[in-house]
Every structure is written in C-alpha cells, then in structure tokens.
Amino acid sequence: MSTAETRETGLRRTPGLVPVSETLRTADRPLPPGAADSAPAETGAATVGAGPAEIEGATVGAGPSEIGGVAAGGEAVDVIDLAGPAPARRFGAFWRLLGSELGLTFRRPRNLVMLAVLASVPVILGVALRLVTDDMDAEGRGGGMGGLVASVAGNSLMLAFASLSFLVALLMPVAVSVVAGDAIAGEASGGTLRYLLAAPAGRTRLLLVKYLNAVVFSFAIAAVVAVSALVTGMALFPVGPVTLLSGTTVSVADGLLRVLISVGYVGAGMAALAAVALALSTFTEVPIGAIAGTVVLVIVAQVLRAVPQLEPISPYLLPTWLTRFDGALRDPVDLAAMRDGLLAFGAYILLFGSVAWARFTGKDITS
C-alpha cells in the first residue's frame, strides 16, 4: 500500500520521465521508408536516452521501491549468468523442468488411473488363474492345463511374465500413447505451450524434457505391472525355483533378475513407442488425435504381423520386438534376440525423435 503510493509520487516527481519521452520522440517519428538511415538516428537517441534512464533508475532505486531494486538487480543477475557457472546452472535448470514435468505426469489423475488399471490386471489375472487351477484340481483334470496357466500355477514369478506378455500387446501401448501423445499437443490445445516457450523453455530443451518424461513413464508402467504381478503371484502361488521356457530350472534370485531384465526390455520398447507418439504429437493441436493415431498404428502393425504373406516386413514393425522379452526366460538368456530388439527400439527412437525435433523446432505455435 505505502510502496504503491511512494511509486506514484515517484512517478510525479521523477524529472527523468520527461526527458525520456522528449528524447525518444525524435527516435519515434514514423520511420522513413528506407529504414537504412534509421540506424544513426537510433544510436543518437540511444546515447541520449541512456542518461535519463540511469537518472530514473537511480531515483527510483534510492526510494524504498522494490521495482527499482529489481531493475538494478537485473544487471547483477547478468554477471552471474554470463560470467560464472552458466553451464552448471543450465544443467540444473534442465533437471528442474524435468522434475516439474514428472510432477505433472505422476500427479495427474488421468495418469494415476491408468497406472492403477495396469496394476490391477495382474491381480485379476492371478485371481482368475487361481480359481481355474482350484476348479481343475477339484475335478482331477490338472494334467489338461495349458503351458502358461500351468507354469503360473506352478510358480509365482511366472505371473510377472504372463502379465507383461498380456499387457504389452495393447494396454501398455495405450498408456504410453496417452502420455507421449499428449506431451506437445496437450500443451498446445491448452495454450500453455506458448507460455512455456515464451518463458523461455527452449524448443529442443522442452522436447527433450517431454521425451525423457515419457521414457520414465514407460519404465514406470513396466515396473508397476511387474511389481503388482510379483506381489499377487507370491500371495496366490508357491514361491520356489523357476522352470524356464527352455526347461532348465533357476533359483528365485535368478528368476527375479530375469523379471528385472524383462521390465527393462519392455520399458525400452515402450520408450520407442513413446517416440512415435511424441512425433505425432508435434503435428497436431488435438491431443486425442496423436494418442489415437499411435494406438491405431500399433493395432495396424499387429494386424500386419498376423498376415503370413507379410512376413518380410515384420522386422520393421515395433510390436514384433515388444514381445521378445521372453528371451529372458531362456537359458542362457537369449541376448541376441534382445539385442536386435533393443537396436530396433533405438532405430525407432532415432527416427521418430528426429521427426519430432525437425517438426517442433520449425513450427509456428498458433494456439
């Protein structure tokens, strides 16, 4: 209150204000059509203008005005910004923005619901399998169980693999598409993109933050599914040495390590899908368009894979590689298959990351 009054009186008293407008009036005449000769005029006005501007700053700064202090402080900030630990600070600022992004993603009710749904699937799957095996035991037809059901019934860890292979086809891609497809398009449709860029977040920096955020979310959903499946499995099924797809049996610790490898692989696959969704997200201001577009691409790829005549193109399709985490279930671990999968993911990330970057850095923000 009192500061406001001081400012107002400062405005009335400050002699600097008159010269500023006086000197600038010369610079401010409608520019001549040939703007080339406006340069000396500007310089002249600028030199004269520096005087009153300084006086003004001093006058205001001398009073109790906060604004004056801030204006003077601006110069001090310069020194820190440009002389000293600029790279370290920029690095810190990058993590700060990423932290803000992760906070938004993992606090947003929509995303939490998706995580909850994904976590509930292994529970439902486990309970259903438990009921099925109970029925079969009661009827004495235990021998007729399918391979997957039998192995889950036989060992708690197998529920994690069963859940991942069940969810990796569609539900996890949908969750990743929602977060990554919304990344740019969602900010654009809400109008917040223009304020982020004016802040200035920087286009490349913002895109990188958005992508890393989607990557973290990708690994998070794979981990959530695995943890939920492990907890459910241990509650419902016996814990003990795990029999792998190749028939050998490994210890529980080894089994857990293989679950971890699978989570890492599936997370990487989802990160590749996130790159596709992010690229689509830079082309539209309608987030649902980018999300649905990515999901449709996944489904189309699944369909193409199912056509035997199209076998030659299947190595180029992302879903082909998503299920290859079962390499972790072989003995020894099928590193070659998983390495090819990771290379495919890397290629997708590189390709679609470049598309997203090229599009986003050259685009007019009109929302």
Place this chain on the structure above:
Amino acid sequence: MTAVTLDAGAPFGAAPPSARPAIVTRGLTKRFRGGQVAVDALDLSVPRGSVYGFLGPNGSGKTTTIRMLLGLAAPTSGEHELLGLPLGEALPRVGALVEGPAFYPYLSGEANLRRFDAADPTAPPATVRRRVAEALDRVGLTAAAGKRYRTYSLGMRQRLAIAAALLGPRELLILDEPTNGLDPQGTREVRSLVKQIAAGGTTVFVSSHLLAEVEQMCTHAAVMRAGRLVAQGSMASLGGGQVPRVRVRTPDTADALRVLRSLGLADVRADGPEPGDGVSAELGGHAPERVNAALVGEGVAVRGFAVERPSLEDVFVRLTGEGFDVDG
C-alpha cells in the same frame, strides 16, 4: 553496467544493448500459407521506459506480431530484436501475456506459476516461493493461491496471467489485450498495475483494440490497420497536429465570432448555419477563463463553454480517413 552487457556479447550495432530500444522490428512480415499477409513490413521502435500502446481492430495483425516478437512464429521476412539481445537471452527478461490466459486447470494458481517458473532456465529455484508469493500478491490473488485454476473466474485467470508475467525481474512486459473480459473494476486495476510497473522503469508494450484504454495508459502508441503500421510515436506527437479548441454555445453567433477574432484566436468559425449552433476557435496560448470573461464582458450570452482536446479517435480518423472500427 554497460561493460557487463557488452561482455555478454552484444550481437550487433554500435549502441550497447541496454541503450537500444526495447523492441525494434525492421520490415517484419508474416504471410500465411494461404497467401494472406497478416503483418506487412512492420517497422516498430519501442523506446525504453515507455508504455507503448499497440492499437488496431481485431484481426489487424497485433497478435501475430506479438507471436513473432516472442519467437512463437517465424517471420516470413524482416527481423526483430528485444532489448537489444538475441531472443534466447532477452526472453527471460520479458514477461508476456499472449492471447488470453492459459494454465493447467487441475493445478492451483500457485502450482501453475511454479510450473512456468521452472520453464525459465535463468530463474533461480531458491527464490521461487518468494517470487511466486510476490507475484500473486501483486495482482491480489494471495487468497486464491491454493485454489485450482479450474475454479477461477475470468478476471482471476487474467490476473494470474499477469502474475506469471511478473515472476522475475522484467525489463519488458508484452501484454496482449490485458483487459479483455475484465469488468470495469478489473480494468481499472490492470491500468493502475501497468502504471505502477512502468513507474519502476519497465517498458510495457500493450496491445488493445480499445482506443480509450490506450489513451489512458500509454505514453506512446502505434496503429495497425490490416497488417500495416499506420502511425507510431509519442502520444504528444500523434496528437501534435491537433490543438485544443474552445467551443462556445451561444445564440449570439456574430458577436461571439467578433470577440474571439478580436482576442486573436485562430481558425474562428461558426459550428453550424443556425444561430445557437455555437462557435469555435483554436485556443492557442490563451487562458480559457479570460476568453470566457471577454465574451461575457461584451454581452455575449454564453450558454456553454468548453475546451476540447482532440481524442485519439480524432487522430485516427485523420490518419486513416475513416472511423476506428471498435469490435468487441
């Protein structure tokens, strides 16, 4: 002060950045894909410390210009400069309100401001709490700081957007239609806020389609019309061609004309053919009360006496040859 900014790598020009105008554009042009020219060879020069009104009807290219200034849209041709610095260095010192407020509806006002502060790489995280509180206090939103943005009224949203523009020490504020959607009370608050900010030395660039608003707030103005700059300059220089006139309502037209002429006023004329239409003249350096006394002393029946200064609207009518089309 100068040395520091020069070390920062003044990009071009003889004058150090701190002495260059707050905004300069040269031949700034934006042509949309359809071939429509939204902004046509714009040459703006916004002096430091001014409150600069950017006037024009809706659709005259104001927002497109602001988008180009902030780097949101690339100009088709021409160049621009903020605060004499490269855009990336200038933007942290610029607070902006572009085409209305936009925030995350599921976050509180405070969390929204923190979010945008995190996007600015130069903003010190240590002081974010204080800066956010100060910005909210500045616009009178402290009480609503913890409420979700979704529940804010239009006026509160607009004020939050202004708070976001005030998060750091700013040398330039770019406000696009800051009073849009505000009630008269809110409009007054924004006006006094702008005056307060300008008094601290910050340059304010404010776009508006409302003449009266610019007239009350600004020290300088530019007029856009269909993407072209019609005029720019200080308010005094814009109104410079027009001088105050004295207008006398009286039935004694002939006597009034005679008295005014004898006093030495210029451009003395009857305002209409009928007696009672009154007379008017340029006031020049005369004191209005003496003119009135002279009229009454000579027995002219003065029914009304007024000194009229030309409004910005009159200036625009003169500049553009037509009325200023105010929509909205």
